[in-house]
Amino acid sequence: MNLLKLSWKNLLYKPLNLLLSVVLFALGVGLVSFLLNVNHQLEENFNKNLAGIDLVIGAKGSPLQLILCSMYHVDNPTGNIPLESARAFLNPKHPLIATAVPLSLGDSYRGFRIAGTTYDILELYKARLAQGRLWEKDMEVTVGATVAGKLHLHVGDTFKSSHGLVEGFDEHEHDFRVVGILEPTGSVIDQLILTTTQSIWASHEHSAVASDSTAHEAHDHSHEHEHEHVEVAPQMPDSVSLRKAAEAQRLELMNHSDKQITSILIRFRSRTNIQALNMGRNINENTDLMAASPPNEIARLQTSMGQGANTLRWLAWVIVVVSGLSVFISLYSSLKERKYELALVRVMGGTRSTLFLLIILEGLLLAVLGYVAGMVVSHSGLALVAGYLEKSYRYAFTSLKFLPEEGWLFLGSLAVGFVAALLPAWQARNTDISETLAKG
Amino acid sequence: MLQTKDLTYSYDGKHLLHFPDITCQKGEHWLILGQSGCGKTTLLHLLGGLLTPTAGTVTVAGTALERLSASQLDHFRGQHIGIIFQVPHFIRSLNVGENLALAQHLAGLPVNYDRIQSLLDRLGIGHKTNRPPEALSQGERQRAAIARALVNKPALILADEPTSALDDVNADEVAKLLEETAADVNATLLIVTHDSRLKSHFSKKIELEPQQVQSTL
Numbered sequence: 001m002n003l004l005k006l007s008w009k010n011l012l013y014k015p016l017n018l019l020l021s022v023v024l025f026a027l028g029v030g031l032v033s034f035l036l037n038v039n040h041q042l043e044e045n046f047n048k049n050l051a052g053i054d055l056v057i058g059a060k061g062s063p064l065q066l067i068l069c070s071m072y073h074v075d076n077p078t079g080n081i082p083l084e085s086a087r088a089f090l091n092p093k094h095p096l097i098a099t100a101v102p103l104s105l106g107d108s109y110r111g112f113r114i115a116g117t118t119y120d121i122l123e124l125y126k127a128r129l130a131q132g133r134l135w136e137k138d139m140e141v142t143v144g145a146t147v148a149g150k151l152h153l154h155v156g157d158t159f160k161s162s163h164g165l166v167e168g169f170d171e172h173e174h175d176f177r178v179v180g181i182l183e184p185t186g187s188v189i190d191q192l193i194l195t196t197t198q199s200i201w202a203s204h205e206h207s208a209v210a211s212d213s214t215a216h217e218a219h220d221h222s223h224e225h226e227h228e229h230v231e232v233a234p235q236m237p238d239s240v241s242l243r244k245a246a247e248a249q250r251l252e253l254m255n256h257s258d259k260q261i262t263s264i265l266i267r268f269r270s271r272t273n274i275q276a277l278n279m280g281r282n283i284n285e286n287t288d289l290m291a292a293s294p295p296n297e298i299a300r301l302q303t304s305m306g307q308g309a310n311t312l313r314w315l316a317w318v319i320v321v322v323s324g325l326s327v328f329i330s331l332y333s334s335l336k337e338r339k340y341e342l343a344l345v346r347v348m349g350g351t352r353s354t355l356f357l358l359i360i361l362e363g364l365l366l367a368v369l370g371y372v373a374g375m376v377v378s379h380s381g382l383a384l385v386a387g388y389l390e391k392s393y394r395y396a397f398t399s400l401k402f403l404p405e406e407g408w409l410f411l412g413s414l415a416v417g418f419v420a421a422l423l424p425a426w427q428a429r430n431t432d433i434s435e436t437l438a439k440g
Numbered sequence: 441m442l443q444t445k446d447l448t449y450s451y452d453g454k455h456l457l458h459f460p461d462i463t464c465q466k467g468e469h470w471l472i473l474g475q476s477g478c479g480k481t482t483l484l485h486l487l488g489g490l491l492t493p494t495a496g497t498v499t500v501a502g503t504a505l506e507r508l509s510a511s512q513l514d515h516f517r518g519q520h521i522g523i524i525f526q527v528p529h530f531i532r533s534l535n536v537g538e539n540l541a542l543a544q545h546l547a548g549l550p551v552n553y554d555r556i557q558s559l560l561d562r563l564g565i566g567h568k569t570n571r572p573p574e575a576l577s578q579g580e581r582q583r584a585a586i587a588r589a590l591v592n593k594p595a596l597i598l599a600d601e602p603t604s605a606l607d608d609v610n611a612d613e614v615a616k617l618l619e620e621t622a623a624d625v626n627a628t629l630l631i632v633t634h635d636s637r638l639k640s641h642f643s644k645k646i647e648l649e650p651q652q653v654q655s656t657l
Contacts, residue, residue, distance in 0.1 A: 010531075349518015
């Protein structure tokens with residue numbers, strides 16, 4: 001028997017009061033923690049996928065859409081651009097551009113986007129092979145780690161793509177064949193199916209003819225019939241030969257002036273070069289293309305999203321304060337009926353400080369319970385929406401990650417519990433024991 | 441063992457209550473009789489250190505209560521003085537045994553459940569150890585209150601009208617148990633009451649005169 005146990009028993013004695021205080025506390029803490037996590041993980045996602053990209057070039061339209069589409073793969077393309085006008089940016093000898101990644105988007109397989117591109121994209125996201133090899137010929141694909149995991153794809157499997165990002169709609173005739181699987185990187189490349197630009201062109205040229213005949217084939221994918229999958233050792237080329245191969249792919253693309261691609265991701269040789277900094281404006285003013293700066297667009301997006309998040313955060317703090325108030329009211333009102341008990345504690349040898357401490361402990365206990373319940377609420381909430389968020393943001397949300405801010409939130413909760421208990425504790429400390437006992 | 445001298449108390453700073461000097465030896469049992477309003481409860485609170493006298497001294501087991509600081513007095517009371525009230529109250533959120541354990545803990549003594557159980561057995565409510573206080577009958581509750589007052593083996597036991605809320609059978613029983621258990625730990629027992637049923641139990645008595653309300657002016 002000690003004070004902590006006594007305060008715990010006192011709380012349990014009024015289960016409904018306890019429930020109300022804890023639920024309110026949990027709501028406030030849960031909301032704050034939930035917002036912190038979503039905000040943090042979104043920001044992390046956005047920042048990780050910036051991948052040092054300085055400029056995105058695509059068809060004219062909304063710059064934000066271009067970036068969301070080309071870098072985060074959450075939106076549709078703004079349109080296509082003719083290679084004729086884009087070829088200059090792909091030139092490995094361009095004086096300002098260190099890396100240029102051409103992207104041809106538009107097809108998907110079961111919700112995962114197929115990107116026709118060059119090996120440059122691997123360098124951009126620092127991706128490495130886990131199994132098999134990189135795509136070489138048309139219709140060969142190397143898939144990201146999440147794609148392989150979610151769709152149970154293995155080296156050697158084949159599948160048909162469909163048009164757009166919606167699955168099972170308007171399937172194309174040709175079979176893609178998985179030749180390699182990438183290691184997880186935590187970036188958006190985990191969610192991509194990579195192939196040659198030419199494969200995208202090829203499947204679109206044939207699909208117009210074949211779209212009817214494939215309707216009945218539905219999801220009859222050969223990999224579902226294979227039972228034994230052998231782990232294939234990765235054959236990752238070294239960085240020099242990877243770079244050479246990538247340049248060769250770009251040079252090859254530059255020969256197809258009649259074809260189109262969706263966009264180009266560009267990394268400058270130097271970010272302080274004034275010509276490089278002006279490149280975006282030059283493109284926007286003097287060509288039919290559009291250039292968008294990811295950091296600018298993402299900052300703008302975060303500002304507008306941040307306002308909503310801010311409002312919610314204020315609301316959450318209001319709930320925390322209200323829950324503090326509920327702790328205060330429940331402690332304060334319990335004092336009246338517990339006056340005799342408090343006097344008894346003194347009769348049994350407890351001091352004024354004992355009574356003060358007892359009530360403070362009750363406030364702190366409520367705060368701890370509320371915090372724990374809030375964490376359970378927010379993290380199970382995160383787990384619930386993780387599926388939805390992953391689909392719409394192409395990012396694996398984790399519900400088991402705890403932020404340092406949540407440690408501060410714990411201290412904040414304790415502070416709320418302490419402050420709420422302060423006045424009742426003082427009141428309890430000053431109970432006139434003789435008068436209380438005499439009244440019986 | 442217990443000694444008071446010139447004990448005076450004033451509720452409002454104007455009117456004084458004077459109490460006769462009391463001297464009790466160790467192990468003696470005393471009855472303090474008086475009609476309501478003569479300051480019985482005030483005297484008991486003064487003896488128990490629950491009130492600070494306006495003037496005069498209270499000495500319990502060689503310790504002058506007025507020399508102790510507030511928290512020292514609380515500790516001293518917990519260890520050396522057991523108090524029983526007219527209406528037995530308990531910490532409602534704790535069961536009977538836990539209430540006694542709390543008394544041990546608050547007095548700064550180690551919690552001893554064997555002592556608690558044997559004491560409750562002695563008082564005939566050993567089967568109520570794990571029951572909440574409100575599940576006990578009035579008589580059982582008063583016995584549990586006696587157990588709580590006795591659990592730390594105090595030198596002095598003060599009882600304020602311990603039997604006036606009980607029927608004859610229970611009153612008799614409780615008075616007997618009070619005497620016996622006080623004798624068990626060789627404590628000085630002091631009962632303030634107006635309950636004349638108790639007179640036959642005790643040979644040593646102090647009659648409190650109805651207080652003449654005296655003005656300091």
